[in-house]
Amino acid sequence: MHMHKLEKIWLIFGLAALIVFLSTIGVSAFYLGNKPPSCLTTVDPEKVDQTAPFNKPGLHKVEGKDWDYELVFVAQAFAYTPTQVTVPLGAKVKVIATTKDVVHGLEVAGTNINMMLEPGYVSEYTTTFDKEGEYLIVCNEYCGTGHHLMSSKIEVKK
Amino acid sequence: MPSINSTIKVDSRDAKLSMAHFYVAFAALAIGGLMGLLQTLVRSGKFELPGGIGYYQVLTVHGVLLGLVLTTFFIMGFQHAAVSRTAGTHSDKARLTGWIGFWVMTLGTVMAAAMVLMNKATVLYTFYAPLQAHWIFYLGLTFVVVGSWIDGIAQIMTYAKWKKNNPGKPGPLLSFMAVINTVLWIICTIGVAAEVLFQLLPWSLGLIDRVDVLVSRTLFWYFGHPLVYFWLLPAYMAWYVVIPKVIGGKIFSDSLARLSFILFLLFSIPVGFHHQLTEPGIDPAWKFIQVILTFLVIIPSLMTAFAMFATFESAGRAKGAKGMFGWVKKLPWNDARFTVPFIGMAAFIPAGAGGIINASNQMDQVVHNTIWITGHFHLTLATSVVLTFFGISYWLIPHLTGRKLTKKMNKLALIQAWVWFIGMAFMSGSMHAEGLLGAPRRSAFSTYMGAKQAAEWIPYQIAQAVGGTILFIGIILILIIFINLAFFAPKGEEEFPVGEQAENAEATPMVLENWKLWIGISIVLILFAYTIPFIDMIQNAPIGSKGFKTW
Amino acid sequence: MAKAQLKNGPKSNPKVQHKEESESLKGTMASVMFLGFFIIVTWLGVYFLFVDRF
Structure with missing residues (x-):
């Protein structure tokens, strides 16, 4: 040719x-x-509250791992638990999240933390929170009537 | 190539079949366009929907009507005309097949639309499980897909007849392209058909209790990416074959045009994971393999870009243009059949650049499910493709109805395209910018409890409402032109422009017509890209999901 | 028939063809290269955004 x-x-x-x-x-x-976030762990979506680490949502200091903290989120229509969290500046954090019902997104606006939450799967992303400020978490996958009201907040400070 | 112009006019019986598709397509455009206007107004925060109408219901109507109905009906209508014009009139049997396809699609559309309007299917056009719509919605979508298969088979029948009557010759280019697009469509819709028939339909009927969400999403995106090429290829058909004739030039290369279409057939399907890059449950290595395959589908578009500019430059130089860019002035800027699709082509430059970014593995985290993505496909689909469809309509509809595009309508068509361009620059531009700041797509107006970041997004949302309003003026203009060309324009003959190759061009290699070879390679690539991850998904599947109605 | 056409195609006079070619499509080349650089610049823009963000 x-x-x-x-x-x-x-x-x-x-x-x-x-x-x-x-x-x-x-x-x-x-x-x-x-x-990109590609965790292969599964979880029973109907027993999220009884399953570790989702039985204790929020920020936890961990020892002996490659990261300093684990930040656990549970999503359900139309809210995240916790609704607000403070992360120390410079902390290396593994964000761990899942959903109890439909598909949600977990996006920390203005950062690279942006992952899908799907029933039955755990989503994880590890990063170092190296910029101070208030970050809005939004659900970025349509989940129902209250989709645009579903949010949380991370404050990164010294 | 005397064969190309062997049938000059589309037979009036085939014309009726095409026109039936166009009536549905433009009705969908009218309603879907209005819904788009409402969305941008709501998200500006300055306007609320009356009578308790839900934002997401409006969004579902917009997506289903414009993403699925307008496109599928327009494309099938156009391809019927293109095949009938270049490969010969449909046989009675092929035409009947086409009509059956049309009515099955129309019935499916009515079923799905009724459920959406009754608020039984506010699941958006991607209908992700475990959101569970009414079973009639899923059955309706099945009918739209099956109807399009029947429609496509009619086109393949007529192409096969031409091939039988002309042994050893490459099929007419435009028909060849239509058949590639139909084959692409049939292979890819098998995914969504499997999702609906084996998962969503029995689940919504209560025959099964749970569905595997990741499998359903993977089947959807196996279909979802080639879907966008199914939209794009008819536009490329017009760019490669019709535009050269309209500007008084020649087809740059028949062989390379066919080659690029074959590359689309091969590489547009095994790439669905690039829509699932931020999802759990899929191995990152397989994501990256599909990212590489996605990058291969960029190549035929690079070829197309060269071919388009080369067609313009050659035509201009043949008319005596000098210098590096003298040929630009020789293009028929006052001819809507050229300028309208040309604006669409120009929009494909930022659209394509954005697409490469979206597909770039972890870079997707910057833009995934932000309103950047909405901005992106309003350049690809809602500008490049749709403006080209409008450009096609300006000669095809009068050709089919035995009327003429008057000077006045030509002028209005040019105004329409520039209005569209300006509206889209506002809307898509601000969507891209707002998306980079993190604003989510598919969301009603929200201050997110007074968050500072969300406050920064609002000016962009107001710009989107301005753009949306300008675009709606564009919708009104195109509807005026469509109604004029379908019912009121003066009787006459409007040409169906089909370009020809330069006389000294080489013959088309027959290997490009080796359907078994290309379909075979396409299937091998699909099996390569999907088999192992799919087995992984099923072997490691969590317990499935029950249905939710959260709207 | 196809074979016969191949023989009589543009390959029969490659020198003339090439000289004609490189003169006639320089505007095309400039246009596509603009397109290429546009793609590279926008891609790099978002890439650096990714690198900069946490």
Whole structure:
């Protein structure tokens, strides 16, 4: 099949750009640990309240792990537990969350903490809270009439 | 290629079939467009819906009518006309098949719409379990899909007839493209059909108690991404084949156009995980594999970009254009059949750039389910695709109804497109910006208990309402033009423009017509991308979910 | 028939073809390269946003 010389150059250029993009995100994901939230743990959605760690929502200091704190959220239409939490600046935190009913989102606005909560699955994301401020948590997957009222708050301070 | 113009006019019986599809499509546009206006007004915080109508009910109507009904009906109507024009009139049997498809789709639409209007199916057009709609809603959607299969089979029948009568020759380009799109559609809708028939329908009927949510979402997105290419390919058909004729040029390369369509068939399906990047239960390695496959589907669009500019430049130079960009001035800017789709093409530059960002694995965390995504597909679908559909309508509808696009209507069509452009610049632009700040999509107005971040979002929401209002003026204009062209424009002959290749172009390699080969590779890629993760999902499945009605 | 056309196609005179080609599509090349850089710039923008945020 005949292809114009300039089109070949263009496609090689385009392909090279795509390979650079893929390499950048591939290295970032698999060598620097920036994989998107993909936890494989399951949970019975009807027994969330009795199952650890969801029986104690909120921020907990942990020892002997790669992270300093675990921040546990339980979502249900149309609220998160806890409704407000304070995280010390610079803390490395594993956010752990699940839903008791329909699919919800858990997005900490203005950060990379953005994950789907699906019944039966635990969602996790580990990050270091290295910027001070008040962060709004919003449900970003439609969950019913009160979807836009579903929120929580994280305060990051020294 | 004498075959391309062997049938100059679409047979009037086939024209009626196409027009039936267009009536439904434009009715959907009218109602769906109004719903869009209401949404932007509500989210500005300055307006409330009267009579206790729910925001999410309005949102469901908007998504179902514009994302599923307008698109599917328009595309099937256009493809019937395209196949009839280039591969020959439908046989009576093919035409009857087309009509059966049309009525099954229409019945399904009415069933789904009735449930949505009765507030029994406020589940948005993605109907994610465990939100449980009325079973009639799911059955209605099944009918829309099955009807579209029947419609598509009619087109394949006519293409097969042409191939039988012209052995050893590549099929007419426009028909070939329509058939690729139909095959793509049939392969991908198997996913959503399985989701509805084996999971949601028996579950909503109470025959089964629980559904596996992750499996249902995976089946949905197996369908959901090729769905957007099913929308896009008819626009590419017009760009590759119709536009060259409208601007007085030649098709840049018949072979490369076919090759790009085959690449879409191969790579637009095994990529659904890029909509599920932030979901639990899927191994990150498989997510990344599908991200790589997603990047491969960018290549045919890079080819298309080159082909479009090359078509314009060659046509301009043939008319004596000089310098680097002299050809731009030679383009027929006063012809709505060119300028309207051209604005759509231009919109595909930011639309495509945004799409690459969305698919970039962990970068999705910045934008996932924020209103950036809404802004993104209002560039792809609601600008690139829809403006091209409007551009097609301006010659196709008078062609089918035996009327003419008058100078006045041509002028109005140009105004319509610029109004759309301005409205979308406001709406989609502010959606992109607001999304980067974290504002969620698919949400009614909310101050989130006085949160500071949410207060920063409100100015963007007001800009969206301004854009939405301008876009609604655009909807009114297109409806005026549609009604004019369907019923009132003066009688006459409007051309169905079909471009031809340059005389010295090489012949199309027959390997591009090897359907067994391409469909085979497509299936192998799908099996590669989905088998192992799917087995994982089923083996490690949690207990399923009962239905919820939270609206 | 297809084979015969292949033989008589543009390949029969490659030199003339190429010279003509590179002159006639420079505007296209400039346009697509603009498009390419637009994609790269926007992608980098969001990439750095990702890197900057926690």
